[in-house]
Amino acid sequence: MKRLILILLLLPFVNTFASGGSEHLEQAQANIRSKESLINGAKYYMSYCSSCHSLQYQRYSRMAQDLGLTKEEVEENLIFTGAKFTDHITNNMSAADAEKWFGKAPPDLTVIAKARGVDWIYTYLKSFYKDPTRPSGWNNTLFVGASMPNVFWKEQGVQEAHFEEHTTADGVVTHSFKEFTKLSQGTMSDEEFNETVRDVVNFLAYTAEPAQLIRMAYAPWVLLFLVIFTFMAYLLKKNYFKDIH
Ligand code: HEC
Incomplete structure (x- = not known):
């Protein structure tokens, strides 16, 4: 297990070395x-x-x-x-x-x-x-x-x-x-x-x-949507489960 964690931690660097070239x-x-x-x-x-x-x-x-x-x-x-x-x-x-x-x-x-x-x-x-x-x-x-x-x-x-x-x-x-x-x-x-x-x-x-610029302009709105959506889903879940306990 320890070894696996170590490998996972080192993984990002492997690519850096591999692509380094001379x-x-x-x-x-x-x-x-x-x-x-x-x-x-x-x-x-x-x-x-x-x-x-x-x-x-x-x-x-x-x-x-x-x-x-x-x-x-x-x-x-x-x-x-x-x-x-x-x-x-x-x-x-x-x-x-x-x-x-x-x-x-x-x-x-x-x-x-x-x-x-x-x-x-x-x-x-x-x-x-x-x-x-x-x-x-x-x-x-x-x-x-x-x-x-x-x-x-x-x-x-x-x-x-x-x-x-x-x-x-x-x-x-x-x-x-x-x-x-x-x-x-x-x-x-x-x-x-x-x-x-x-x-x-x-x-x-x-x-x-060129689409990078558009993607970046949309990103904050997408994140905002996800936050609001998660909150609504949470309220919904709370409401559904309130009689079950
Ligand atoms: C007078 C013509 C000329 C001008 C002006 C010029 N280049 Fe070049 N460029 C070339 C030629 C010819 C090659 C091919 C070099 C080779 O393969 O030996 C080249 C190759 C390149 C390459 C490498 C492409 C590859 O093979 O991966 C890049 C990047 C590049 N130019 C960028 C620019 C940029 C940025 C400018 C402006 C700041 C510019 N060049 C201005 C003629 C020009």
Whole structure:
């Protein structure tokens, strides 16, 4: 019995270790309930990402409704492609052109937050460093050899990556990432940059499951209903059983 209790107590940690992998991920700490963060994320997404990455399962109009924006606000500040308000968020880049330019077509990002997880995307966007051996001039410590250029280099400042060399007993040399240093300062402070990336990731968490917002808006009412219902059921039970004793 004791052993069973111990196993049950340890169970939640097993998953943590199993999913840990070798890569170190920073915590995005995104808060999907913050409309301000989602709107800022949408703004940065539309100006920095949407030219390459579509959100083909999301419409501008749905986004406006969920984020509390008007049609005019979206048309003036968030649509850069001449698309209509009711259109899906796509771009005009053909897959063939994209492959020619980047060697790899930029994937659609509507559900990327589900596929990769928010912490992965957060860490990825912060882990670009200067690498003259790459065609784009950039590499990434989390996604080695990524063909995406570093879109935030001006804001973050240019990073250089330092690696540690390890030699195993049988003479194989491997490198592991140690730290970044800055070659130039960005236009944003580290805190501002983290906040901006967090907002973009938060926006992607929203597009991956827009219904989350509605679910959360209903949650307090559902709980209230359950409390009232339980109370009524209790009164009913009391009434039914009052003559039985
Ligand atoms: C100039 C085009 C371009 C822009 C702008 C761009 N990306 Fe990318 N992105 C790419 C390409 C190309 C890939 C594919 C990389 C690969 O597989 O080597 C990619 C890959 C990714 C991936 C990894 C997808 C996977 O394979 O799991 C994520 C996440 C991502 N981009 C997010 C973003 C975000 C967020 C922005 C805006 C802040 C952005 N990208 C801006 C071209 C771009």
